Amino acid sequence: MSKRNSSAVLRRQKDLKRGIRFTVMVCGCAGTGKTSFVNSLLERNILPHRYQYHKPTGEETIRKTITFANLSGVVSDATEYERVFDPEVANQEPGISITETSVEILDEDDSKLLLTIIDTPGFGDNINNEVCATEIINFLEQQFDLVLAEETRVRRNPRFVDTRVHVCLYFITPTGHGLRELDVDTMKKLSKFVNVIPVIGRADSFTKTELLNFKRNIMQDIDHHKIPIYQFEYDADDDDDVVEENRYLSEMQPFAVITSDDEAEINGVKTRVRTYPWGSIDINNTEYSDFPVLKSVLLGSHLQDLKDITHDFLYENYRTEKLMSVTELEELRAAEAGGIVSEPPSMSNLADIANSKSMAKFDAPSQRISSMLSTGTTGTTKITKDNKVDSVASKLSATSLTEPPEIIKGKPESDYSFQKDDELASLVDDKEETPVGAGLAGSNAATPTTTPRLPHSPSVSSQYSGSPSINARQLRKISETVPYLLKHETLMSKHQKLEELERKSAQELAKRAAELEKKAMELKQREKLLKEQLAKKEKLLAKEEPADTTADTASFVAGDDKEQ
């Protein structure tokens, strides 16, 4: 096993021990069945319905509101159970809230799934619903910013919790017609930050033919408007089973689910049912409900793929766009200042980026920021195998799919692979070594693919390669503090100084070498001259008196030396 693969496996085993974090968002208009879906998914009535006659108590109240906003800027919590009529604010729209509920699901072998449900009560309830999509997008973007800030920290926070949302189930109002403008607009916006899976709730209100037509209309609208929803993709060289399963799931989209808060026993098996005056239906019966299939996809077969795409693709795109715009802005400033960047980046703490950015985006009310940063531990419900919600795997085995939730059962690698381009692959390689990326997603290192995956509808990648549209005020804040720039500039100036030093010392050395060479030449010439003089004298002496030769020669040379 290669070093990279073995470290990926070790990391996944560590993740399994700590628990796999997975965040699901439910979005859609009121009454589309979101709350019932979550309660059915967890097999426990965790979330309260908005229009219940009684105020829920106990475990039902564990969810916390992270943000709320409306057009008038007045604090109005859309999750309120009892609305007291106040004529002063009666004309104001309810706005939207974003709530978070965390549950811990234990499997038979004690592996943990830390599941966070993000609900969006109030969505679609306003006359002007623009604020809804904006608020959700701000929330999703803020989670990306928190990870970006953490990744760029000099010292990582070991307690950092990744709060990115991995999948958004978009509940389409069951009208039978198709998508509305609000659906198209919101899904398009959402899919830049999260995997969007369209869902039809209350599917029992359609006949078989009506449901088929409704599904077809929705898929046509998705194709027509080029909405990049989550793709059940496969490679040509994938296992036949994988290809078959993904084709099946792809054709099933959008999932049409029947959900319920009520439990009953059917043929000795406990399940959730909807009871009507004329009879009961089992929500886990795949003949008329896609609920068990969708549950299996979310908590089992495609959990890792959804996490991988969030990190390797959606987040990477966001990160690249953000940093590129920061660099471009700096270059522009430098050009405007005649090549000199007048305000060098400051060394302020990166955690401030997230906070300051969040504050800028979420001006009112500010209390949600602090609650968001403490995500993960508070309000967590532990559902063990003793009280029925634990054994996701055994529940899912009742589905028509034979796919067990391998991740929850302890299988470290997903069976599904994700095609990365070269640039992305190198980023993923880096990620292997970084605790943030490592703990966050976990790439599919063991199953690299080389063949392109087969798309079914508009590819997500083609949708979001355009130029970034981030406002300059936010960019300035990032550019002031992101150490990528700082590091780059420091390195560049160090490099230049080193080059200068090298150049100077090379010149010095060359000069010294030339001087030495000149000196050596002079000495050689002098030696040659002396030898010639000596030879001449010797000849002269030899001619005059052979007896005194030695003494005379010695005195001659000594005398000559004195002259020198």
Ligand SMILES: Nc1nc2c(ncn2[C@@H]2O[C@H](COP(=O)(O)OP(=O)(O)OP(=O)(O)O)[C@@H](O)[C@H]2O)c(=O)[nH]1
């Ligand atoms: N017929 C039918 N009714 C359903 C189904 N699922 C939920 N309901 C009912 O639809 C109503 C609305 O369901 P909720 O789950 O509260 O819908 P929601 O989208 O959470 O609505 P808000 O809480 O207002 O945001 C409730 O009375 C549910 O009992 C279903 O599959 N079929």
